[in-house]
Amino acid sequence: MPLPVVVAGLQQQPAARENPSHLWPPGSSSAYKSVGIYGHGSSSASLLVVPVVAADATEGRERESDRRSVAAAAAAMGRTPCCDSKGIKKGPWAPEEDKLLVDFVQANGPGNWRMLPKLAGLNRCGKSCRLRWTNYLRPDIKRGPFTTEEHNSILQLHAIVGNKWSMIAAQLPGRTDNEIKNYWNTHLKKQLRQEALAGADAAAQQLAAAGAASSCPAARHMTQWETARLEAEARLSLLSSSATTTVASATAASSSSSTAAAEHEAAPDIFLRLWNSAVGESFRCSAQGQGAAAAHGPAAASPAAAGTPAALRPAAPSGGGDDSSAASTNGTEAADDYQAFLDMAVEELALLHGRLGVSFSAFPTADVLAEASCLFAPFE
DNA sequence: AAGCTACGCAACCGCATCGTT
């Protein structure tokens, strides 16, 4: 694999959003500052020309949660966790540190994050190095404002998978899960809230006038999907509780939703069933295949995050799919899987409506699911 | 011009899970 090459000499000052000035200490040279704008998608400002790196490269051992116990255990075993020592620097990265990291990755490629700080002369933990690289220094990161397409894709994908940022990022080459997460928390959440309120108002007015539904189909279906997803999780949680404790069972029986669920012998939720089904798995696999290209490798794999039983977990991607071309290659398959996923949602819903009546009041009605065809947009 | 507030985002934290021994 060809090693990254720095295209030196760029002196321009990056835009604030692309390279927040607060990251750079006063007195930092502009040459160093330019280090921060690798891969700027909308300009020729890319400083690095590198192959997209495998995101699942080895990483340092630095679980903070286990830091103390592991430190003791590791010490006993003759290993030294990378973050156990005092004096490891935290906080914003200095340009010098960025340069060291970039230089090292150029020379050796990403990977072995645990040893990287030591080898590169950085007073950082490996995890910090990996995050800095994957979220900021990596050359294929697309910076700048989100496009309308990206914006819509995020909305649509979030309506389906929820806060699976890595999975969403897998559909948006060049965007990191962290970036999408921040974008969601700062922009989209607010927007959806406003739209929901507006939609609710409009719906209330229309309902009062003609008994009609919401005036905003797109916002409505997203809201309903999200509501259904949350309700499904809540029901699943309740069912789980009721299955293990009689007290919980009695409590659960007192609520309407859990009663309905109990009456139907823990009838599986459509969404969760779909998500855990072969179709869902297929969709995840496709997303995963593409995702490896984007930010964090087999992010979509995260079967645990998707609540997938081990038996249903997709096999690891064979090739790693660690460049963005994979996304376009697999786009058609992903689209097929996506459509199948949505189709099955309609079928499952019809079945459940017939079987369970109005038990799943919060779940989108068939017409709403039909509208879900617009979710196809990101693959077209 | 100064102070205040809200916002945006990089970075950190810590949990979950997989793989290996």
Place this chain on the structure above:
DNA sequence: GAACGATGCGGTTGCGTAGCT
């Protein structure tokens, strides 16, 4: 099967900046 190591990812925080009063 248990213990440990390694990795991925979602949630949260801290701080600089921009905008407003």
